[in-house]
Amino acid sequence: MRTSPAIQHDLLGAAVLHLRSGRAASRSTLAVALGLAPSTVGLYVDQLIADGYVDESGLEQGPLGRPKRRLATQRTAGWFAGVEFNAERVQAVSVDFSGQRVAALSKWLPDDADTRTVLHAIKTLLAGLEKNAQGPLLAIGAGAPGVVDPRAGVGAHYAFIADWRNVPLAESLRERFEVPVTVENNLRVIALAERWFGGGRDLDDYVVLGPRSGFGVAIVHGGQLMRGVHFAAGEMGRWPWAMGEGRPAGELHDALSAPAVWRKLAGATPRARLPEDLRVALVKFTDATGTAWDEIISDYAKAIGCLQLLFDTECFFLHGPVTSLGERFCAEVVAAVRATMPALAESPLRIVPSALGDDAGALGAASLAMESWVPAFAQ
Amino acid sequence: MRTSPAIQHDLLGAAVLHLRSGRAASRSTLAVALGLAPSTVGLYVDQLIADGYVDESGLEQGPLGRPKRRLATQRTAGWFAGVEFNAERVQAVSVDFSGQRVAALSKWLPDDADTRTVLHAIKTLLAGLEKNAQGPLLAIGAGAPGVVDPRAGVGAHYAFIADWRNVPLAESLRERFEVPVTVENNLRVIALAERWFGGGRDLDDYVVLGPRSGFGVAIVHGGQLMRGVHFAAGEMGRWPWAMGEGRPAGELHDALSAPAVWRKLAGATPRARLPEDLRVALVKFTDATGTAWDEIISDYAKAIGCLQLLFDTECFFLHGPVTSLGERFCAEVVAAVRATMPALAESPLRIVPSALGDDAGALGAASLAMESWVPAFAQ
DNA sequence: GAGTATTAGTGCGAATTCGAAATAAATGAC
DNA sequence: GTCATTTATTTCGAATTCGCACTAATACTC
Numbered sequence A, B: 001m002r003t004s005p006a007i008q009h010d011l012l013g014a015a016v017l018h019l020r021s022g023r024a025a026s027r028s029t030l031a032v033a034l035g036l037a038p039s040t041v042g043l044y045v046d047q048l049i050a051d052g053y054v055d056e057s058g059l060e061q062g063p064l065g066r067p068k069r070r071l072a073t074q075r076t077a078g079w080f081a082g083v084e085f086n087a088e089r090v091q092a093v094s095v096d097f098s099g100q101r102v103a104a105l106s107k108w109l110p111d112d113a114d115t116r117t118v119l120h121a122i123k124t125l126l127a128g129l130e131k132n133a134q135g136p137l138l139a140i141g142a143g144a145p146g147v148v149d150p151r152a153g154v155g156a157h158y159a160f161i162a163d164w165r166n167v168p169l170a171e172s173l174r175e176r177f178e179v180p181v182t183v184e185n186n187l188r189v190i191a192l193a194e195r196w197f198g199g200g201r202d203l204d205d206y207v208v209l210g211p212r213s214g215f216g217v218a219i220v221h222g223g224q225l226m227r228g229v230h231f232a233a234g235e236m237g238r239w240p241w242a243m244g245e246g247r248p249a250g251e252l253h254d255a256l257s258a259p260a261v262w263r264k265l266a267g268a269t270p271r272a273r274l275p276e277d278l279r280v281a282l283v284k285f286t287d288a289t290g291t292a293w294d295e296i297i298s299d300y301a302k303a304i305g306c307l308q309l310l311f312d313t314e315c316f317f318l319h320g321p322v323t324s325l326g327e328r329f330c331a332e333v334v335a336a337v338r339a340t341m342p343a344l345a346e347s348p349l350r351i352v353p354s355a356l357g358d359d360a361g362a363l364g365a366a367s368l369a370m371e372s373w374v375p376a377f378a379q
Numbered sequence C: 001g002a003g004t005a006t007t008a009g010t011g012c013g014a015a016t017t018c019g020a021a022a023t024a025a026a027t028g029a030c
Numbered sequence D: 001g002t003c004a005t006t007t008a009t010t011t012c013g014a015a016t017t018c019g020c021a022c023t024a025a026t027a028c029t030c
Helices: A008-020 A027-034 A037-048 A114-131 A171-179 A186-197 A258-266 A275-287 A291-311 A321-340 A360-372 B011-023 B027-034 B038-050 B114-134 B167-175 B186-197 B252-256 B258-268 B274-287 B291-311 B321-340 B360-373
Strands: A052-058 A068-073 A079-085 A089-096 A101-108 A139-142 A148-151 A154-157 A165-167 A181-185 A206-211 A214-220 A314-320 A351-353 B054-060 B068-073 B079-085 B089-096 B099-109 B138-142 B147-149 B154-157 B166-167 B183-187 B207-210 B216-220 B317-318 B351-353
Touching: A008 A027, A008 A037, A008 A068, A008 A360, A027 A037, A027 A068, A037 A052, A052 A148, A052 A258, A079 A114, A079 A186, A079 A360, A089 A114, A089 A360, A101 A114, A101 A360, A114 A171, A139 A171, A139 A186, A139 A360, A148 A181, A148 A321, A154 A171, A171 A181, A181 A186, A181 A360, A181 B011, A186 A206, A186 A360, A206 A291, A214 A291, A258 A291, A258 A321, A291 A314, A291 A321, A291 B291, A314 A321, A321 A351, B011 B027, B011 B038, B011 B068, B011 B360, B027 B038, B027 B068, B027 B317, B038 B054, B079 B114, B079 B186, B079 B360, B089 B317, B089 B360, B099 B114, B099 B360, B114 B167, B138 B167, B138 B186, B147 B183, B154 B167, B167 B183, B167 B360, B183 B186, B186 B207, B186 B216, B186 B360, B207 B291, B216 B252, B216 B291, B252 B258, B252 B291, B258 B291, B258 B321, B291 B317, B291 B321, B317 B321
Parallel strands: A079 A139, A139 A181, A206 A314, A314 A351, B079 B138, B138 B183, B207 B317, B317 B351
Antiparallel strands: A052 A068, A079 A089, A089 A101, A148 A154, A154 A165, A206 A214, B054 B068, B079 B089, B089 B099, B147 B154, B154 B166, B207 B216
8 A cells, every 4th residue: 555645746747748648658667757766656646546637548568577557648637728829810729638639619810800809719719619628627828929928928029910019818818717828939839739749759859840921940959949038039031031033132031931932833922811822832833843943942942951050950840831832842852952052961851741730839739738737736 | 963964966966066156155045056955955065065075165144134154166176177179289178176277288280180199189188187186087078079979978070180980089088087078069068168167157048159160150058058969050151151242152161260251351361370360360450341341240240140030049159260350340240230130120139259268168178077077976 | 387587566664855943143223 | 232134054853755675467488
């Protein structure tokens, strides 16, 4: 019989994260992952089972020796909400305690959306998810565009939503839903999604490329998001960039953002909803691979090559609308990097189109909620 | 009377680091810095005093309350060696237990130096330092050029020393001197020097700019060196770079390396020892600020602006020969960044010429030794 | 099928670390 | 000078975590 129940709540939270992510699935692997003695982990696991957060679901036989008793997070112990937005729309997902996506909602914003409208839309979607959820809501994560101060839980500023300045997003949602709320930048939240739901599971160093209306990157180094002192890291879109023949100078997002790519591929189309542009572009692309295509490849190659030289990272994940150009696009960019940058000729460069869909941001926000959660004080 | 002496050696090491760096100078501040209970820290400090690593050196009165009992590392408890080299010369310094630089030695290498010669020179210098040192040698740090694998303690490769490939540097020195040896890349070691001896004392995020024969950067993020998956992060010199009017393309180091800068400033001089070039350049520079100067400023501005957009770091430290261009150079670069890059117009950008001298690398290597040290098992 | 090897998990005394109260050493008010 | 106030450090019992021996559960060998 166990002596005393331990009540180190942050360690309980860390244990749950390891189990949920699959990095550990038994007492013994958990002990290694957490760096604790097996006997201590036994105590913690007892506590988690007693509180209904974890379940024993069977045995797992290794090549030799006593099989592991498989541990899994209890699906119904509660759920997490993730919400992500930009000037155009709000998306929200719910994720159960075991980390499975359960439901999703989204809502287009009017063209003149201001801070008030946006906050209202966020709350409406979250309330909608709450209606059909089972178990208690445990935490909320939010991915906001522009500069975000995660420490204060504040959206500092964003140009494309009227009066979006120092918005106390976390506080506002915490008041309404009475659970912990964590806030992070849009694109950085996608990097979390990649870790929890995408190809970044086992990676500690990777870079997310986010060509949308601008061009940003999210950098993960040593398993940690790189935010920058003023929460403004990754603003690569503002790099000076030599444009084509005619115009001598500009900024990188003028050449590499999603609209810029569509414009080049499909001819000059006015700013419109992206999905339509996308279809047009794809038609043209499958037929011809002209100079526009080559120019895009070489621009991306140059940008990614620069990043690789600087970060020497394991993998690049391509996100956003441009992802629809697919594996072929990525492969050609890799080839172009190797061909044009001598220092990277032999580089084991990996660029992959994200396997996450349209709601990567919301999923990432939910990941934020999962990562922040620790079991409440159990009486 | 204290109950039992605690023997958690890595924590003792961490405590010494805090005391040596000045981040903590009493039991109470140490407790905060280490995140331990005051009572626990008391135990550790007793142990460190008993072992002769730490001394009580007086009182420090705050505005109110009982004064702190000032703790300091014992100067004579032993010493650390740092050695750094490139194809041209080897430099070594000794640092006492309190982190004060004691002595330095250096040695020019012959033009045809190979791995054997270099290793021999390193050992000779270290032996020379050993002769005049007081107390036992505790650890050695080494800064090696090119790609270095710190985990294995191996110099992977470097083009400018014959047969420098997979050199087991750490093992070789450990055999000869019988103390722990830590190895790291040249420029990253300079970043450590900046933290221990320079302007990086209180910074967790900064970038070291190292224009020497090439152009590399060392990135510190969250107090941690950024190495990259293949230990090749920071190779910015290989960025594609648009050159002047005539030549359309090249690499960044063709424009920004120290030789390139001198060539532009002083006219085409053949590759020679830098200090001479430097003097020539300085004479020209104080007289005229022509197009060559402007070109250098704008190139540096562009490169640093790109880094700032990506990292959003606190400070850039300029190292190497170019440092001699001084405050004025840095100030002009800052101005140029603000003027030419709209996104950084308001940026609190800081670029400072390193205050460390010529042996920054060796000092950084000694820092590596200091950081790696933990008290040996005390009977 | 008993014995051996191997890995997983538990029990329990020992070691470490904590927390809260006690003590120490200063300042300032009266 | 005495006393309240503030901050630093220590004391000491309590809580946590560890280490190690032990038990458990499997495969393989003979």
